Amino acid sequence: MRYSLTSKEKETLLNIAEKSVRSMVLNGDRYTITEQLPIGQVNVKGGAFVSIYVKGDLRGCIGAFEGELSLAETVNKSAVAATLDGRFAPILPDELTDLEIEISALSPLTRIKSKDEIILGKHGIFMCKGMNRGTFLPQVAVKYHWTIEEFLGRCSRDKAGLGWNGWEHAELYIFEAEVFGNLSFIK
Numbered sequence: 096m097r098y099s100l101t102s103k104e105k106e107t108l109l110n111i112a113e114k115s116v117r118s119m120v121l122n123g124d125r126y127t128i129t130e131q132l133p134i135g136q137v138n139v140k141g142g143a144f145v146s147i148y149v150k151g152d153l154r155g156c157i158g159a160f161e162g163e164l165s166l167a168e169t170v171n172k173s174a175v176a177a178t179l180d181g182r183f184a185p186i187l188p189d190e191l192t193d194l195e196i197e198i199s200a201l202s203p204l205t206r207i208k209s210k211d212e213i214i215l216g217k218h219g220i221f222m223c224k225g226m227n228r229g230t231f232l233p234q235v236a237v238k239y240h241w242t243i244e245e246f247l248g249r250c251s252r253d254k255a256g257l258g259w260n261g262w263e264h265a266e267l268y269i270f271e272a273e274v275f276g277n278l279s280f281i282k
Contacts, residue, residue, distance in 0.1 A: 099136075099273070100135075100136055100137075100200060100273055100275070101133075101135065103133050103135075104133060104135050104136055104137050105198075105275045107132060107133055107137055107167070108137060108143075108166070108167065108170045108198055108200070109196060109198065109275070109276070109277045111126070111128060111167055111170050111171050111174070112145055112170055112171075112173075112174040112196050112198060113196065113277070114126045115170075115171050115174035115175050115178075116147065116174050116175075116177075116178055116186070116191075116194065116196065117191065118175075119174075119175050119178040119179070120178055120186050120187070120188055120191060121188055121191075125171075125172075125175050126171060126175070128167060128168070128171055132167055136166055136200075137165065137166050137167040138165050138166070138167065139165060139166060140161055140162065140163065140164065140165060140166070141161055141164075141165065141166035141169060141200060141201065142158065142159055142160040142161040142162070142166075142169060142200075142201035142203075142270075143158055143159070143166060143169045143170050143173055143198055143199060143200050143201055144156060144157065144158025144159075144173060144198070144199045144201065144232055144272075145157060145158060145170060145173040145174045145176075145177045145196060145197070145198055145199075146177065146196070146197040146198075146199070146232075147174075147177045147178065147180075147186065147194060147195070147196055148194070148195040148196075148197070149186065149190045149193050149194055149195075150193045151195075153183070154180070154183045154184070154186055155176075155177035155178055155179070155180035155182075155183055155186070156177060156180060157173050157176035157177040157180055158173045158199065158201070159172070159173060160201060160203075160204055160221070160270070161201070161203055161204075166200060170198060174196070195276060195277070196276055196277055197274060197275070197276035198274070198275055198276065199219075199232050199233075199234070199272035199273070199274045200272060200273045200274075201219070201270050201271070201272050202270050202271040202272070203270065204221055204268040204269070204270050205268060205269050205270065206266065206267070206268050207267050207268065207269055208267075210243050210244075210247060210262075210267070212269065213243055213246070213247075213269055215236045215237065215241070215242075215243060215246065216233060216234075216236065216237045217233060217271060218233055218269040218270065218271060219231055219232045219233040219235075219269065219270050219271070219272055220246065220247065220250055220267065220268070220269060220270075221267075221268040221269075221270065222247075222250060222251060222255050222257070222262050222265040222266065222267050222268070223255070223265060223266050224255070224257055224261065224264060224265040224266065227255045227256050227257050227261075227265070228254075228255055229250045229251065229253070229254025229255030229256070229257070230250065230254060231246060231249070231250045231254065232272055232274075233270075233271065233272050233274070234272070234274055247262040247267075248260070248262065250262065251265065
């Protein structure tokens with residue numbers, strides 16, 4: 096696992112996500128990070144997913160694996176994108192008081208050769224074949240009580256568009272996530 100975020104770093108990232116969501120929902124524009132960030136992991140290039148829930152229902156989940164952005168900027172960008180996730184109804188201003196955010200700070204991807212390398216609850220999966228790609232965060236398999244075969248099959252069929260067994264011919268990667276959130280934080 097790459098990250099071991101301090102409570103201050105988690106608080107900072109949740110604050111950035113909150114401001115990003117609020118800015119998009121209320122003003123239709125992206126939040127610009129202006130505050131002084133704590134020295135540490137938030138300033139290091141990193142991947143993250145931001146999941147937004149309203150009254151417990153998923154309303155957006157977008158993220159990126161490690162790239163050119165710092166973890167703070169990845170969270171900012173992902174929170175903005177999650178408010179616009181086309182798979183769900185837009186988040187309305189009056190729903191902000193019922194909002195919950197979950198951030199998953201990601202380790203780098205590790206290529207695997209066998210499904211036997213996957214540990215449910217610890218590893219997320221990413222698969223790709225050609226232009227088809229799909230991913231599930233580690234907590235998804237636990238939430239739905241899936242087996243490894245269901246985890247892979249559902250990602251392959253529902254996310255990557257490769258059919259239930261398409262994962263058998265795709266490149267498979269695992270990653271870990273430090274998952275944290277904040278309940279009903281927007282006033």
